[in-house]
Amino acid sequence: QVQLVESGGGVVQPGRSLRLSCAASGFTLSNSYHMHWVRQAPGKGLEWVAVIWYDGSKKYYADSVKGRFTISRDNSKNTLYLQMNSLRAEDTALYYCARQYRGYDSWGQGTVVTVSS
Amino acid sequence: DIQMTQSPSSLSASVGDRVTITCRASQGISNYLAWYQQKPGKVPNLLIYAASTLQSGVPSRFSGSGSGTDFTLTISSLQPEDVATYYCQIYSSAPPTWTFGQGTKVEIK
Numbered sequence: 001q002v003q004l005v006e007s008g009g010g011v012v013q014p015g016r017s018l019r020l021s022c023a024a025s026g027f028t029l030s031n032s033y034h035m036h037w038v039r040q041a042p043g044k045g046l047e048w049v050a051v052i053w054y055d056g057s058k059k060y061y062a063d064s065v066k067g068r069f070t071i072s073r074d075n076s077k078n079t080l081y082l083q084m085n086s087l088r089a090e091d092t093a094l095y096y097c098a099r100q101y102r103g104y105d106s107w108g109q110g111t112v113v114t115v116s117s
Numbered sequence: 118d119i120q121m122t123q124s125p126s127s128l129s130a131s132v133g134d135r136v137t138i139t140c141r142a143s144q145g146i147s148n149y150l151a152w153y154q155q156k157p158g159k160v161p162n163l164l165i166y167a168a169s170t171l172q173s174g175v176p177s178r179f180s181g182s183g184s185g186t187d188f189t190l191t192i193s194s195l196q197p198e199d200v201a202t203y204y205c206q207i208y209s210s211a212p213p214t215w216t217f218g219q220g221t222k223v224e225i226k
Contacts, residue, residue, distance in 0.1 A: 034210075036215065038217075045202075045204065045217060045218075045219055045220040046153075046155075046161065046204055046206075046217045046220070047217065048206075048215040048216060048217060051213070051215060058213075060213045060215075063118075096160070096161075100208060102151075102163075102166035102167060102170070102172075103151030103153075103163045103165075103166035103172075103206065103208055104151070104153070104161070104163055104206075104208075105163050105166075105172070107160045107161060107162075108160075109160060110160065
């Protein structure tokens with residue numbers, strides 16, 4: 001059974017950093033699955049954040065986070081990460097990790113990031 | 118960048134009604150289009166991929182159509198459990214684009 005479990009969210013001051021993790025189980029992260037982070041601000045729609053290729057060879061970011069966020073994966077730990085630096089109030093959201101297979105066929109439950117002074 | 122325009126932003130329909138939601142891409146994306154359903158307080162759920170292929174386990178009253186720039190999600194007979202927000206999404210690796218539409222909130226009249 002495929003499962004994705006995010007962790008690492010919390011309350012952080014503007015300008016600070018946070019690292020999110022997404023532990024995968026029930027499948028092998030390195031097996032041809034691109035992995036994504038998607039976020040949803042309170043009361044708003046879904047916003048794609050970043051993607052990393054199954055082998056880590058390519059990474060792409062939304063313009064809103066480019067230069068501040070870094071996506072990575074440790075296939076030996078079956079875990080996806082999102083390093084978030086220089087956080088802003090507008091980064092406040094529920095962050096999901098998702099597996100891409102013909103669309104996003106599996107999602108985690110999300111972890112909440114609140115950026116506030 | 119490829120933009121997605123989803124409409125309407127909300128709709129209210131009666132149980133049993135046929136409901137249609139549309140998404141238009143700013144340039145052709147072949148059939149790399151998915152539809153998701155997000156019920157209040159829940160995680161999004163994949164309904165349709167490749168514009169028209171129903172994900173396993175999704176009721177057959179949901180269907181998708183379109184190719185190129187114009188896409189449609191249809192609920193053939195609206196049910197109370199279909200109250201949710203629906204999103205379209207481009208998922209294309211070339212050019213790299215994973216943009217979501219703005220969402221359509223579906224309610225029962």
